[in-house]
Amino acid sequence: MLNTSFLARLVHEQAGIYGERTAMSYRDYDKNEWIPVSWTEFSNTVFSVSNALLDLGVAVQENIAVFSQNKPECLFVDFGAYGIRAVTIPFYATSSEAQITYMIDDAHIRFVFVGEQEQYDIAFRTLLHSHTLQKLIIFDRKVERNPQDNVSVYFDEFIETGSARLYQKEVETRMSETREEDLVNILYTSGTTGVSKGVTFTNLMFHDAMIANDKVLNLSENDTALNFLPFTHVFERAWSYLCLAEGVQLYINLRPVDVLQSLQEVHPTCMCAVPRFWEKVYAGVQEKIRTSSPVQRALLNEALQVGKAYNVQYKMRGLQPPLSLKMRYKFFEKTVIALLKKTLGLENANFFPTAGAAIPPAVEEFVHAAGINMVAGYGLTESTATVSCAWEGLPKTIGSVGRVIDGVELKIGENDEILLRGTTITKGYYLKEDATKAAIDADGWFHTGDAGYIKNGELFLTERIKDLFKTSNGKYIAPQMIESKLVVDRYIDQIVIIADERKFVSALVVPEYNLLRKFAERHHIPYTDLPDLCANPDINKMLLFRIDTLQQEFAHYEQVKKITVLPAPFSLEKGELTNTLKIKRPVVNQNYAAEIDAMYEE
DSSP: OOOOOOOOHHHHHHHHHHSSSSEEEEEEETTTEEEEHHHHHHHHHHHHHHHHHHHHHHHTTTTEEEEEOOOOHHHHHHHHHHHTOOOOEEEEETTHHHHHHHHHHTTTTOEEEOSHHHHHHHHHHHHOOOOSSEEESSSSSTTTOOOOOSOOOOHHHHHHHTTTTTHHHHHHHHHTTTTTTTTEEEEEOOSSSSSOOOEEEEEEHHHHHHHHHHHHHHHOOTEEEESSSOOHHHHHHHHHHHHHHHOOOEEEOOOGHHHHHHHHHOSSSSSOOOOOHHHHHHHHHHHHHSOHHHHHHHHHHHHHHHIIIIIIGGGGTTOOOOOOOOOOHHHHHHHHHOOOOOTTTTTTBBBBOOOSSOOHHHHHHHHTTTTTEEOOOOOOOGGTTEEEEOOOSOOOOOTTOOEOOOTTTEEGGGGGGGEETTTTTTOOTTTTTTHHHHBBTTSSSSEEEEEEEEEEEEEEEEEEEGOEOOTTTTOOOOOOHHHHHHSSSSTTEEEEEEEEEEEEEEEEEOOOOHHHHHHHHHHHHOOSHHHHHOOHHHHHHOOOHHHOOOOOOTTGGSSSEEEEESSEEEEETTTOOOTOOOHHHHHHHTTHHHHHHHHHOO
């Protein structure tokens, strides 16, 4: 049952209900085992954090920051801060020195909690020249402090200052004075098009978001959830808080690269993910099918075809499948599909929320065909994650992002822009009055910048308005729509569409390098190194042929005419990706200006 308390009291009330039951688990990399944390331990640690923060002199509504990979300590600090009405600001663990310096100065932060050596080193350099930053609190005892550092402390030392609970009376007083309009978080947007802005979150926003999501999701204390996305991401943050409020056991995955191993160890019933995760799963399964024996290939293909017919064409639409189809599906469900899900660690799957970008239809169909209940949704940082999602028990359509949840008003404005209003929608950006006025109109409608439409009660997205390209011939191109169709090809890892003010559509392609090498070996294509291979005309011809096969449904002016195959992937280090791995198109255009111009030479 959902606990509807404000975040300040949530953990402590859940501890009163569940006691020694496991609240969360994390992997100890030295012991190579998952370590449980009970609700009682969770609550006691949170109280110690609250006391220790008061010992530092943290004031009501003061901002503190957490700069770390996912760790239990992130949640300890969050809820410890909420208990004294302080505000936490999570930084992505991959943030650069320039990014965190900007956020620390923008939010006037005195105290930053850091995770591992990389975060400590970056934060310490910031400490040396920041006008506000006073102290770092280090989660990982293995971190080596700089010899010049005489102010930072380790988390266990910090906790010790609060373990005697000398300030417990003040903690209780502040908890009792918690207000629905209190800020609890400031989440800085990833900044694909400009300067990062701090989205403000109140107690009421999380409170109402959890109630609305609880109404449409089949989530309970019997579920287990693997945390894969960063807690900095509003999707994972809001989802994790909902899980805690439901009594769900969390498994905290520290390193994103370990997620497949964690899935096979934990066997969760739920995990929120972005489409990129499922694209990788889809590509892996397709490669498995391609390299299997003829008999295995036929069985896998038939199982997925039957699964698609049963789940996509009937069950998702709320229709009753014919008995013959039902019998065939039940056979494959217990054999081929069961083996496939077990291989992925998804044999206990309940549902898997997915949002954050467009889901390629082929990928979405595959996931449902495999008997995995993907709950497609739509949301933004500014909407406390969920605006819409597939509702349990109601028809769902491939390509839709579900139905609008209770408490959110949605209307379609000019240029089909989605406008939002409600208690879960932010009231604005931290200390950014002009940016707030630009995003929220006089009637309180937040302008998302996303275009879409409603059909049969379901929301469909069409494009990101700001990302629309206009060719020199006056035709409008929606690059994300094209990219989501093409990235499903097994030879394509990343793709960026080029079209703005150009005569035709072209693309920068990051291939799957291992598959590319194997293709070259099979076809006796000589090459000296990866750049030489990517520049080979036969490779270019092969990839463009595969792209042509996928883009037949596009209008002629939308189709990719030329490509450049890149010998290195887009990266955070080169500034081409945000911390949430979205493409920064202006940076990509700048970094590859010569390659792009070459595609348009006469």
